Amino acid sequence: MTEARPIRKLTKALRITLAINIVASAGCALGYGLHAAVASRYDPGAYVGSFDLLEGAQVADLLLMCSGLALLPVGLVAGFLALKWSYRSNANAHVFSRGLENTPQWAIWWWFIPFAALFKPFAVISEVWRAALQPDRWKPLKDPVRLRWWWAAHLLTSALAIAGSAMERSAATASQVVITDIVSAAGMLAQVISTLLYLSVIGRIEPLQTALIAQGRRRPEATNTPSWAP
Structure with a gap:
């Protein structure tokens, strides 16, 4: 049986990274909303691609560019820390x-296996939470319930x-660009909610595990004696 390792510092680092991720995601959501507002001024059937530069959309484009550039490295760091947190x-x-x-190994690999990624990472965190409670x-x-809401938001975001x-790849008219922007903005807002x-979730699990570590908690050995026996 190995020793339990504290996750307080790791949780703190993950919180900081995810806070930045929330700001960047909110920036993207706002950018898509502004872009949709500009595209809605065009004739619905006018030929406009999602990647075309629209007149009056400079602020939206700049916001999307800056937020998107921030999301890439922050998302990679946050993903690494989240996998490390799940493992530990x-x-x-x-x-x-x-x-x-x-x-612990499967706590990481489940995220990368098609179909299993739809439910197994949830099962991993559920076991961790319940084991920390009792x-x-x-x-x-x-x-x-909080865990269920998080996973529902995560699946909705995906x-x-x-x-x-x-939709972005196939949008060819102003009306299609507006719908695409709305869906993309909704995705970014869902990501904000999922991250919060x-x-x-991790803010609930961390103090429970910290308390168990402080108590010197160890699982009972596999014997015929009930785990609740004195």
Whole structure:
């Protein structure tokens, strides 16, 4: 059995990075909204591509460019830290409790496997949360409602991002550009909500694990003695 490692500093670093990500995502959402407002002034059937420079959309284009450039490196750093956080918190959960179905390695790999990525990362964090709440009796606990809302927002963000990207490639009229911008803006807003909920999730798990580490919590050995026995 390995020693549990604190995740407080890692959580703090992740919070800072995600805060920057929220600002950049909100900037993109605003940029798409402004771009949609400009495109709506054109004749709906006018030939206008998503990548065309529209007259009066300079502010929107500048906002989208700056926010997009910020999102790329910040997103990469945030993604790395989130995977590291998932790995370490899951490893800690294995120190605190028995019977977890997901290993620390799979806490990372599930994110990259098609179809499984739709539900397995949620299962990983759910196990970590429940094991932190009640290490000896975590299995019967229901998934926290906050966790469900986060995952729903995450899936919505992914769906809107895919839809917006596909629509952007095929948009050829002003009306299609407006719809594309609205979908893309909605995707960015969904990402903001998803990130805020994720911050709430890790903010709940971190102090629970910190307290268990301070108590010197270790999972009971696999014997015939019930885990609740003195």
